[in-house]
Amino acid sequence: MMPRLSLCILAVLTLLPFGTFHAQGSESRDAYVSSNLLAALYHGLGHALIDTMELAPGFEVERRAAELSVLLVDRFYEERAAADMALDTAFGFSERYEARQQAVRPSPYWHAHGTGLERYYDLLCLFAGGNLVERSDLVLSLGLFASRLPGCPDEFTAAIAEWSPVLSRMEDLHLAGRGHPLVIESRAELPGAQRDVLAFEIQALNTIMRLPRPFGVIVDRCYEANIHWLPEQREIIVCVEYVTYLYETAMSR
Numbered sequence: 001m002m003p004r005l006s007l008c009i010l011a012v013l014t015l016l017p018f019g020t021f022h023a024q025g026s027e028s029r030d031a032y033v034s035s036n037l038l039a040a041l042y043h044g045l046g047h048a049l050i051d052t053m054e055l056a057p058g059f060e061v062e063r064r065a066a067e068l069s070v071l072l073v074d075r076f077y078e079e080r081a082a083a084d085m086a087l088d089t090a091f092g093f094s095e096r097y098e099a100r101q102q103a104v105r106p107s108p109y110w111h112a113h114g115t116g117l118e119r120y121y122d123l124l125c126l127f128a129g130g131n132l133v134e135r136s137d138l139v140l141s142l143g144l145f146a147s148r149l150p151g152c153p154d155e156f157t158a159a160i161a162e163w164s165p166v167l168s169r170m171e172d173l174h175l176a177g178r179g180h181p182l183v184i185e186s187r188a189e190l191p192g193a194q195r196d197v198l199a200f201e202i203q204a205l206n207t208i209m210r211l212p213r214p215f216g217v218i219v220d221r222c223y224e225a226n227i228h229w230l231p232e233q234r235e236i237i238v239c240v241e242y243v244t245y246l247y248e249t250a251m252s253r
């Protein structure tokens with residue numbers, strides 16, 4: 001088994017807003033929206049890193065971006081918060097998981113990045129592989145076949161082996177005082193406190209890592225419910241409409 005990443009997890013856990021709330025009513029809705037927003041941010045981060053660091057051929061991009069979002073949750077979240085995140089987001093799955101609103105009325109984000117059934121099981125297995133003892137029941141309840149569980153730690157190890165050099169390099173840049181912080185620019189208002197959630201998360205990431213090549217996160221109106229990576233501008237665009245959509249789906253859960 002490979003050693004886990006050496007990122008300064010404790011520093012991040014003290015900054016992340018999760019684990020402190022998963023309550024009822026409006027707080028529960030806020031938590032649901034935050035989970036999905038941050039999962040989408042991590043996915044966007046995966047695309048941005050893959051692109052700016054030329055990490056993967058085209059057919060591998062979606063798989064690796066999805067893997068990074070699961071690995072970041074595994075690394076940065078306390079166990080209960082990680083489980084909440086998995087339940088709230090279903091790892092972007094939207095094709096057959098009918099309990100979720102995304103399956104009924106998927107947004108452009110889900111169309112672009114939502115996982116197919118096969119990858120959904122892959123991501124469940126990946127998540128389980130990070131902590132088989134704590135997560136087996138959860139992933140079985142989400143549909144993973146029990147026969148697959150024993151192989152999940154190896155799948156987790158393989159994904160870590162792919163992303164570990166990238167994350168370690170970013171951590172080294174931070175320690176050396178080099179590289180670029182992830183910056184956020186708001187060109188439009190996000191509903192609820194989600195702008196603060198986003199800014200807080202980016203601040204937390206900046207306490208442990210720096211980007212080898214600069215890119216930013218832009219909050220803007222897009223006239224569709226999506227989060228894009230724009231390679232030419234080097235920007236992850238968080239559409240206000242996507243967050244509004246998440247609140248709508250949260251209301252009808």
Ligand SMILES: [Zn+2]
Binds near residue numbers: 043047062065112113
């Ligand atoms: Zn994607």
